[in-house]
Amino acid sequence: MNDKILIVGAGAIGGFYGGLLAKAGADVSVVCRSDYDIVKRQGFLIDSYSLGRWHFQPRQVLRDASEYQDEADYLILCSKVTSDVDRVAMVRAGLSQHSTIVFIQNGVEIETELQQAFPEHELISGLAFVCCNRLQAGAIHHLAYGKLTLGNLPKGVSAKTRQLQALFLAAGIECLLSEDIVTSRWQKCVWNAPFNPLSVLSGGLPTLAILQNQEHLVRRIMQEVCDIAAGCGHPLPESIIENNIQSTYAMPPYKTSMLLDFERQHSMEIEAILGNALRAAQRQGVATPTLEAMYALMKLRELQIQLNRQEKC
Amino acid sequence: MNDKILIVGAGAIGGFYGGLLAKAGADVSVVCRSDYDIVKRQGFLIDSYSLGRWHFQPRQVLRDASEYQDEADYLILCSKVTSDVDRVAMVRAGLSQHSTIVFIQNGVEIETELQQAFPEHELISGLAFVCCNRLQAGAIHHLAYGKLTLGNLPKGVSAKTRQLQALFLAAGIECLLSEDIVTSRWQKCVWNAPFNPLSVLSGGLPTLAILQNQEHLVRRIMQEVCDIAAGCGHPLPESIIENNIQSTYAMPPYKTSMLLDFERQHSMEIEAILGNALRAAQRQGVATPTLEAMYALMKLRELQIQLNRQEKC
Numbered sequence: 196m197n198d199k200i201l202i203v204g205a206g207a208i209g210g211f212y213g214g215l216l217a218k219a220g221a222d223v224s225v226v227c228r229s230d231y232d233i234v235k236r237q238g239f240l241i242d243s244y245s246l247g248r249w250h251f252q253p254r255q256v257l258r259d260a261s262e263y264q265d266e267a268d269y270l271i272l273c274s275k276v277t278s279d280v281d282r283v284a285m286v287r288a289g290l291s292q293h294s295t296i297v298f299i300q301n302g303v304e305i306e307t308e309l310q311q312a313f314p315e316h317e318l319i320s321g322l323a324f325v326c327c328n329r330l331q332a333g334a335i336h337h338l339a340y341g342k343l344t345l346g347n348l349p350k351g352v353s354a355k356t357r358q359l360q361a362l363f364l365a366a367g368i369e370c371l372l373s374e375d376i377v378t379s380r381w382q383k384c385v386w387n388a389p390f391n392p393l394s395v396l397s398g399g400l401p402t403l404a405i406l407q408n409q410e411h412l413v414r415r416i417m418q419e420v421c422d423i424a425a426g427c428g429h430p431l432p433e434s435i436i437e438n439n440i441q442s443t444y445a446m447p448p449y450k451t452s453m454l455l456d457f458e459r460q461h462s463m464e465i466e467a468i469l470g471n472a473l474r475a476a477q478r479q480g481v482a483t484p485t486l487e488a489m490y491a492l493m494k495l496r497e498l499q500i501q502l503n504r505q506e507k508c
Numbered sequence: 509m510n511d512k513i514l515i516v517g518a519g520a521i522g523g524f525y526g527g528l529l530a531k532a533g534a535d536v537s538v539v540c541r542s543d544y545d546i547v548k549r550q551g552f553l554i555d556s557y558s559l560g561r562w563h564f565q566p567r568q569v570l571r572d573a574s575e576y577q578d579e580a581d582y583l584i585l586c587s588k589v590t591s592d593v594d595r596v597a598m599v600r601a602g603l604s605q606h607s608t609i610v611f612i613q614n615g616v617e618i619e620t621e622l623q624q625a626f627p628e629h630e631l632i633s634g635l636a637f638v639c640c641n642r643l644q645a646g647a648i649h650h651l652a653y654g655k656l657t658l659g660n661l662p663k664g665v666s667a668k669t670r671q672l673q674a675l676f677l678a679a680g681i682e683c684l685l686s687e688d689i690v691t692s693r694w695q696k697c698v699w700n701a702p703f704n705p706l707s708v709l710s711g712g713l714p715t716l717a718i719l720q721n722q723e724h725l726v727r728r729i730m731q732e733v734c735d736i737a738a739g740c741g742h743p744l745p746e747s748i749i750e751n752n753i754q755s756t757y758a759m760p761p762y763k764t765s766m767l768l769d770f771e772r773q774h775s776m777e778i779e780a781i782l783g784n785a786l787r788a789a790q791r792q793g794v795a796t797p798t799l800e801a802m803y804a805l806m807k808l809r810e811l812q813i814q815l816n817r818q819e820k821c
Contacts, residue, residue: 396709397808408811412804415797484728484797491725492805495710498721 197222198362201267201289202253203260204274205234207327210335212273212299212343214241214251215366224255224263226289230332231258242330243337246367260289267291269359271321272298275456276305276467283312290316295355299323299343301452302467303384304475306348306377318348319356320376322383326449339447342369346376381424382431386439387468389416391453392489395496399458401448410440412485419483423472426479453493460500465493510535511675514580514602515566516573517587518547520640523648525586525612525656527554527564528679537568537576539602543645544571555643556650559680573602580604582672584634585611588769589618589780596625603629608668612636612656614765615780616697617788619661619690631661632669633689635696639762652760655682659689694737695744699752700781702729704766705802708809712771714761723753725798732796736785739792766806773813778806 198221202213205225217223227234238252257263260270270289274280286296286309296313298305299321306320322345326338343363347353352372363370373379393405393413406413417436424431456463469490476483511534515526518538530536540547551565570576573583583602587593599609599622609626611618612634619633635658639651656676660666665685676683686692706718706726719726730749737744769776782803789796 393805393808396805398812400808400812404811404815405808409804409808412801415801485801488725488728488798488801491722492706492709495706495713495718495722498717499711499713502717 198268198358199265200224200269200271201260201263201265201294202226203270203272203285203289204280205253206273206275207329207335208299208323208325209271209273210239210251210329211241211243211325211327211337212271212323212363213253214239214249214335215246215368216362217251217253218249218367219362219365221362222254222265223251224257224265224267225253226257226260226263226285228258230329231256233332237333239333239335241335241337243341244339245341246337260285263289267294269297269319269355270294272296272300274300275462276300276302276464277462278466279462283308286313295319297321297345297359300467301383301387301464302471303380304471305467310348317353317355319345319353319359320348320380321345322376322379324383328455339449342371344371344373344376344379346373346379348376350375350377375429378424378429378431381420381427381429382435384424384468384472385417385420385431385435386443387451388420388472388486388489389413390443391451391464391468392493394451394454395457395463396489396492399450399454401450402443402446403448406440406443414440415485416489419476419481419486420472422481423476423479423483426481427475457496457500460503462500463493463497465490465497469493511581511671512578513537513582513584514573514576514578514607515539516583516585516598516602517593518566519586519588520642520648521612521636521638522584522586523552523564523642524554524556524638524640524650525584525636525676526566527552527562527648528559528681529675530564530566531562531680532675532678534675535567535578536564537570537578537580538566539570539573539576539598541571543642544569546645550646552646552648554648554650556654557652558654559650573598576602580607582610582632582668583607585609585613587613588775589613589615589777590775591779592775596621599626608632610634610658610672613780614696614700614777615784616693617784618780623661630666630668632658632666632672633661633693634658635689635692637696641768652762655684657684657686657689657692659686659692661689663688663690688742691737691742691744694733694740694742695748697737697781697785698730698733698744698748699756700764701733701785701799701802702726703756704764704777704781705806707764707767708770708776709802709805712763712767714763715756715759716761719753719756727753728798729802732789732794732799733785735794736789736792736796739794740788770809770813773816775813776806776810778803778810782806
């Protein structure tokens with residue numbers, strides 16, 4: 196019997212990974228609010244740089260997870276992690292007793308609220324390294340990368356996680372397993388914490404230009420993230436900063452998700468990436484002056500977005 | 509006999525203070541490059557919020573200080589302090605043996621290159637707290653404030669400095685004397701170091717919004733400037749941070765000079781205000797992580813301006 200999957204928050208990322216799971220034979224439904232009408236009528240058209248073009252018609256297209264007419268084996272949350280999104284409520288609405296909760300989202304310590312709200316459910320934490328854009332309603336462009344990393348909370352890898360991996364692999368996308376996904380999240384934060392805010396604060400410079408001109412600042416932020424992770428009991432490999440620096444030099448010019456959100460004047464994942472890291476630092480008594488400055492500046496940029504919105508009203 | 513004054517770098521600030529000195533009866537000539545033609549023909553029209561409107565016709569209008577047909581009692585340098593301005597060369601071109609060099613400019617430790625280049629000349633360091641805009645060629649709008657502080661280098665107040673003060677006072681502008689102008693410069697930096705970069709990095713927020721939302725960050729930068737000043741042997745009064753915070757809350761919404769330069773995509777005084785402070789910190793072994801982050805981010809914004817210029821070429 197095919198796995199029943201409910202994607203909650205089917206924007207570019209959710210639509211893309213949902214489309215891959217459907218390709219692999221799963222029974223995939225989606226909750227999507229803003230593009231509901233078109234997706235209900237036409238599904239998604241996905242255009243991938245590496246996997247070709249395909250049409251993804253979800254089994255059910257829903258405005259709200261509570262309308263789901265089935266019991267999900269996997270409920271996969273793909274929304275952004277911002278203050279205007281109630282992740283717990285979104286998950287609760289679509290959950291059955293045996294559903295495994297998966298979240299493919301950015302940030303550190305974002306699992307806590309889900310662990311607390313759903314202590315009886317299996318939880319899979321997922322990290323995506325992917326560039327996907329929503330071109331228009333129901334149309335997704337997969338521009339680069341695509342790799343997923345999955346792991347159970349608080350640790351380990353379950354049979355259901357392996358089964359989910361198998362689906363992604365069958366669809367042709369790289370999918371790794373992590374026995375310690377919390378540490379993996381901190382590892383990803385080593386890259387996100389400098390480049391996401393710096394791309395916005397620099398006025399939209401690509402990662403390479405940031406690195407070529409302010410490598411010292413990038414390294415300093417990376418070091419602070421490593422210090423926090425170690426303080427939280429998740430020491431990162433010693434080589435991680437060097438590896439991130441070298442691989443970013445090798446990357447093609449890349450616009451971070453925070454920069455894309457900022458350019459569209461959307462909510463940015465400031466709390467998920469920076470705020471949560473800083474709260475962890477405070478809890479553990481780790482000094483993070485540079486990260487604090489980035490966070491404060493990003494809060495000012497967020498304020499600027501809010502003021503711009505009010506002006507338009 | 510009237511004082512002979514040569515204003516070098518007669519933009520909005522130089523034109524305004526030159527116009528005041530002429531009003532007070534001094535014999536004022538100007539070096540102004542970009543607006544030479546119009547100023548030569550028509551002089552300056554100055555429109556002040558507090559002192560009315562007046563026409564300022566300089567005695568000589570020059571493209572270069574070397575063309576000055578007289579011997580200046582005061583050579584007053586009013587250019588911006590940026591890497592594309594050779595202050596020493598600008599001063600040298602117009603200098604006579606008995607000329608006192610005055611500079612009315614932003615930044616800390618900007619006196620060093622002038623002291624080294626002109627060890628035989630009296631040097632007056634001047635700080636302006638003023639909002640002046642160039643509306644168009646030859647037209648200056650004085651929007652707010654106007655206060656000057658003058659003092660000799662390395663310390664003290666000379667008769668010539670008192671004489672210059674008398675001229676400004678006669679013209680109706682507030683002018684204070686400082687027995688320790690180097691310390692006064694650090695005091696001004698306590699305000700400039702946070703608000704100039706933050707106004708740019710926040711995306712153009714006025715000082716009040718910055719303060720209301722990130723007072724902690726502002727205080728931290730101010731504290732780092734106080735630490736540097738103390739490390740350099742210029743301890744600032746304990747109340748200075750509190751006073752700056754309170755007076756900024758009381759100020760009308762204010763666009764910093766760095767924000768105005770940024771909006772016009774002009775060179776910004778990043779080195780004069782931040783770079784010099786950081787080099788002093790390094791020299792004295794003072795920790796300044798927040799200021800370093802501001803500096804690094806401003807260098808990225810400067811790079812962005814340069815890239816924009818290249819695109820236009």
